[in-house]
Amino acid sequence: MNTDICSMHIVLAAATSFEIQPTIDLLTNGSAPGGHTTDVLITGIGSLSTVYALMRQIGRRKPDIVIQAGIAGCFTPGRIGAVLAVKEEVLGDLGVKEGQDFKTVFDLHLVDRDVPPFHNGLLINPHNNLLNLTGLDQVRGITINEISTDKDRIDWYQQNMSPVVESMEGGALHFTCLQEGIPFLQLRSVSNDIGQRDKSRWDIRSAIAHLNQQLMETIKKI
Template sequence: MKILIVAATRAELSGLCNHFELPERDFTETPGFDLLITGVGMTATAFALGKHLSAAYSLVVNLGIAGCYEWKYPLGSLLNITQDTFSELGAEDKDEFLTIDTLGFGKSSYTAQNTVATTLFTALPKVHGITVNKVHGNKLSIKATEKRMHPVTESMEGAAVFYSCEQAGIPCIQVRSISNYVEERNRESWKIGLAVKNLNDWAIEFLTNS
């Protein structure tokens, strides 16, 4: 039984790929783990996992950078996303948002199910995130999202990984490195390089010592 590492882009795991000398492919198998690069967004992620997820894996590890709503976490911080929600899955009713749960067509929130006990993982702050099609960059929509959902992070893939793993009955974790705060779009304030470095350092140690 192996670990499946899942990321949206190879750039987010550049250090890991260089460290383990992985070829530039979307799906790579190694003796200790496999790597799946899905592409950006929940649709691409679900499709890629539909092709490659199987009972051969004992754990799925979703890695990537993310935006953060809480400024108490410094840029570059690593967070354990224990719950993730499809924030836009539902319907508008005038000024009110109706979740798919309320509509009776399914559920929007998914929880990471796993028994990973290594200190490297359990020491990470546990937070909940949202998965979006449109990254927030407008004050009004940010405030509305905070009021309705109280998220800590947002990504474009996390909930899709949790959904796929729940459907397949495979344990999973999601670790995100904070590259920016969720605010009006300001690329000059982002710390993508730092976030990627910290994420890759963590991932290499996790794969080497777990």
């Protein structure tokens, strides 16, 4: 138990229902293991819809914890099916491309790298007790609005931002929860290698199965 509170209210967030449908099927009338209550929040795809959905949910009832779960692409080959906990997020495409160079809003000095909730340009989850509870590898995620397929852009991300997984919603979770002072977790299961658009080589079924197994185990531990 991570806290003195015996029963907590957990918001389980995902971009699409199919990513967490096995967990939804196991939750009965909003009840979860450990006597916790849960709300399932399907935010929609992308940062804009995620921030809006989270803020509406928080306005109705502020949760004790938000857990975002979903599948993701991975910059490190050979990790399909692995479930990872995202420790920190970087906003990958917020900036401008000048010639062959991409400059972030921090490079352009439009935003200070340490203006809250950023720390050196990163959105860092400070809740180490929750992260450690998962027992998962803790990695850096990158949030983008366009799925990465261009080799040059992928290489730039790897060289300049060092992400492990890519999503379209992770940064929105970190930003919102940090601003609102709500503990949170982001769990990502790898379905494919970044840049690989041959979906016959993806393993979405395995990624979802592993994700939901880990998700239920995590809820039980809280």
